[in-house]
Amino acid sequence: MKSQISKLSAYQPGLSPEKLKEKYGIEGELHKHASNENLFGPSPKAKQAIKDHVDDLFLYPEPNAPLLQEAIAAHYGVDKAQVLFGAGLDEMIVIISRTLVRAGDNIVTSAGTFGQYLHNAVVEDAETIQVPLIDGAFDLDGIAAAVNDKTAAVWICNPNNPTGTYHTHDDIVAFLEKVPSHIPVFMDEAYAEYVTAEDYPKTLELMKQYGNVALMRTFSKAYGLAGLRIGYLISTPELAAQLNVIRPPFNTTRLSEQAALKALEDQEYLQQIVETNRVEREKFLNLETSLKIYPSQTNFVFVETDRAKELDETLLRHGIIARLFPNGIRISLGFPEQNEVIRNVLKSF
Numbered sequence: 001m002k003s004q005i006s007k008l009s010a011y012q013p014g015l016s017p018e019k020l021k022e023k024y025g026i027e028g029e030l031h032k033h034a035s036n037e038n039l040f041g042p043s044p045k046a047k048q049a050i051k052d053h054v055d056d057l058f059l060y061p062e063p064n065a066p067l068l069q070e071a072i073a074a075h076y077g078v079d080k081a082q083v084l085f086g087a088g089l090d091e092m093i094v095i096i097s098r099t100l101v102r103a104g105d106n107i108v109t110s111a112g113t114f115g116q117y118l119h120n121a122v123v124e125d126a127e128t129i130q131v132p133l134i135d136g137a138f139d140l141d142g143i144a145a146a147v148n149d150k151t152a153a154v155w156i157c158n159p160n161n162p163t164g165t166y167h168t169h170d171d172i173v174a175f176l177e178k179v180p181s182h183i184p185v186f187m188d189e190a191y192a193e194y195v196t197a198e199d200y201p202k203t204l205e206l207m208k209q210y211g212n213v214a215l216m217r218t219f220s221k222a223y224g225l226a227g228l229r230i231g232y233l234i235s236t237p238e239l240a241a242q243l244n245v246i247r248p249p250f251n252t253t254r255l256s257e258q259a260a261l262k263a264l265e266d267q268e269y270l271q272q273i274v275e276t277n278r279v280e281r282e283k284f285l286n287l288e289t290s291l292k293i294y295p296s297q298t299n300f301v302f303v304e305t306d307r308a309k310e311l312d313e314t315l316l317r318h319g320i321i322a323r324l325f326p327n328g329i330r331i332s333l334g335f336p337e338q339n340e341v342i343r344n345v346l347k348s349f
């Protein structure tokens, strides 16, 4: 085994609802609000697409989902040679790390963000430079200052998971001005569809000016297809072609391609999801509580508290599974009824 792998552990999912019920002696239903899934599920048209294509299951998929590649290219007005698919962004991060990050290189990101950037850098025997968050947000100046000759990739999660905070278009422009133009910058926009702030970056426009920027999006979050595993990168055709060498030939599936096509087509459904989420999110952000809730542009909120474990267990006793962090908890928003239960717990905690 590569020695650096002993520094890592396998991903630990939270306990299942059944296990949690047992552990805490809970009688009623438990609702999962721990993984930022879209609890409303995908467009009905996406579900129908799966039924319509079930007879094709014996066939290998077409490499790099060509129908979806055309559709994404048309949706964003980019060339299809710029679009690459992964079995979720998780796999895209593996592909990028495997292609770009060499032993002895470093990657730069924030200390309080999505863990897979670091995990995969360690697998490649690279250093991880983690710049602390400032009030739940990426310290973009700190990150730009940390970039050096050995930096193979910079990862920016915008909005950030787990805090939900975002940076504006102008913030990102100012940041990119400071990063040398040969250092690749990956903008992980897994929650972009949920963003309603008007000053959110137009990353595709930035890519025209900054050739080192690449964009990552997924069907797992607002599109509600986390169980199918499909996400994508939009970059220069040159980078997409390099990464395509490492992409396993049949990494996505026929069903994920077909379902994602229909989910993408059904923008009306997506807009309903986004609007419902926005209304619910506002109620959390306006909540009267002494707890600190970071301003979120996503489908989750992060509640900062030094009594995180106690808050987590209180929610569990009210039937809500949240995600525990050392300095707080992250709660995915769902149906209004459960959201209200959550808010009442936060108010009285």
Ligand SMILES: *Cc1c(COP(=O)(O)O)cnc(C)c1O
Residues within 6 Å of the ligand: 036, 087, 088, 089, 090, 091, 114, 157, 160, 161, 188, 190, 218, 219, 220, 226, 229, 230, 231
């Ligand atoms: C959920 C998430 C991902 C991974 O999403 P998949 O496409 O399901 O693999 C990547 N980045 C961030 C920030 C996420 O929250």
